[in-house]
């Protein structure tokens with residue numbers, strides 16, 4: 001399927017540059033749902049040196065087949081305190097931002113994403129194949 005999709009033209013055919021500036025814009029502000037699965041929960045617990053049960057109780061709410069990260073009333077991710085406290089083990093959803101379907105489905109959506117994210121437009125180079133791979137398989141651990 002990836003091969004078939006790679007044949008089609010996209011606005012990102014020549015690739016996109018992106019490096020996260022860790023500004024926190026996407027971790028704060030408008031409320032959102034950040035999904036965390038059991039493996040990611042265990043990794044976060046190990047990184048914070050807390051029992052998994054404590055992480056679930058303090059930071060997460062059951063959602064779909066896993067959990068969602070709790071937020072403050074003003075929409076700040078509970079793991080964001082003067083920077084992401086779990087950055088090396090952040091969930092796939094955070095790891096793959098901004099290369100999400102909803103951001104890449106049109107150039108207009110991408111431009112809106114770019115406006116909010118200062119990391120887009122410079123830094124690491126992602127080819128069309130890289131981007132399609134991230135969309136379908138997630139961000140390889142070694143990239144960040």
Ligand code: SF4
Pocket residue numbers: 019020021022023024025026027097098116117118119120
């Ligand atoms: S808005 Fe962009 S640069 Fe800022 S933390 Fe999110 S991904 Fe990184």
